[in-house]
Amino acid sequence: MTVSPMLLRLASERATGALLRDRGTLYLVDGEVVHAESPVAPGIEVLLTAAGRLRADGWTEALREAGALGRVGRYLVDTGRLSGGELEICHLEALYDAAFFALAPSNTPSRFRYGVAHWIGPVRPVPAAAVERETARRRALLDRLWAHPETDTAPVVRTRRPPRIRAAPRQRAVLELADGVRTPADIARALGRPAFHTLIDVRRLAAAGLVETPGSAAPALPPPDVARAMEMSADPDIALLRRLRDALEATL
Structure with a gap:
């Protein structure tokens, strides 16, 4: 593409x-x-x-x-x-x-x-x-995580349902700022993180039923295997830094 x-x-x-x-x-x-x-x-x-x-x-x-x-x-x-x-x-x-x-x-x-x-x-x-x-790779990744792009630009808010899934530490920082007013871009700026990485966290949290856009229908809870994958998901910063390292080494 x-x-x-x-x-x-x-x-x-x-x-x-x-x-x-x-x-x-x-x-x-x-x-x-x-x-x-x-x-x-x-x-x-x-x-x-x-x-x-x-x-x-x-x-x-x-x-x-x-x-x-x-x-x-x-x-x-x-x-x-x-x-x-x-x-x-x-x-x-x-x-x-x-x-x-x-x-x-x-x-x-x-x-x-x-x-x-x-x-x-x-x-x-x-x-x-x-x-x-x-x-193109990043677009495909977001679609695999949660194929609802409205979560990228709308304010996001924590759901009221009891959490079944333990969010990773970096995702908990996003959850704390999901107040129904801040968009993912606002959250990224407040945390001083790349915006794309914040989109990854928001889409994972949305797929897990932990955040939603105000007024949207609450998503269904993920099955246990998806929940397990959520807890074990790799920090996107690590994967990016590895690619950046490889890119730098290739030019030396």
């Missing part, structure tokens, strides 16, 4: 600039994706500061000193605030997270602005085909 024919065409042309879509923007240099942003996904600064890897004032300083030059990433490494490996892993995590939402199906035509660059500067370019594959 082709996620974005325009992205692949720009890659074949080795284009440089910004691909603007309804739910985000992808930045390309010589046809490779060098950054992505989406209002749905917490930015790299949120991921870095929430994880305690960078102080908020350190990020503000980097923007002030190097933003206009398009070298914020390089500044963070050169001033010792981050190691090169830390920056690359967090940047790739933020890139794939935002790209997933930016490449969501849309009825609005995409636009490309040639020559536009992002202030983060060069970190680790990713082939457009790799972004396409990962986006």
Whole structure:
């Protein structure tokens, strides 16, 4: 399945600039994706500061000193605030997270602005085909977990039924913020986590009957084998970090 024919065409042309879509923007240099942003996904600064890897004032300083030059990433490494490996892993995590939402199906035509660059500067370019594959993989994963995409954008709330399933620690943190007002994107931002990983947790919780969208019919409780799988489900961060590690090693 082709996620974005325009992205692949720009890659074949080795284009440089910004691909603007309804739910985000992808930045390309010589046809490779060098950054992505989406209002749905917490930015790299949120991921870095929430994880305690960078102080908020350190990020503000980097923007002030190097933003206009398009070298914020390089500044963070050169001033010792981050190691090169830390920056690359967090940047790739933020890139794939935002790209997933930016490449969501849309009825609005995409636009490309040639020559536009992002202030983060060069970190680790990713082939457009790799972004396409990962986006398609993530879509398929969500559908397998719980084929009700309305849970991705609507506020979610804890169900009142007695829990039959013990949620994993990271899922309990999501449950605590499922107040019927916050959407999964709001929860991700509050926790300082990638938005896609929060969607995984929300869909798993919905499949288990632990959360629902306000006003929706409560889903049926899963059978015991599904409940067992819920409790034993792997942390999505681990799988992603392994893929990021493999991607970095392949380019060295």
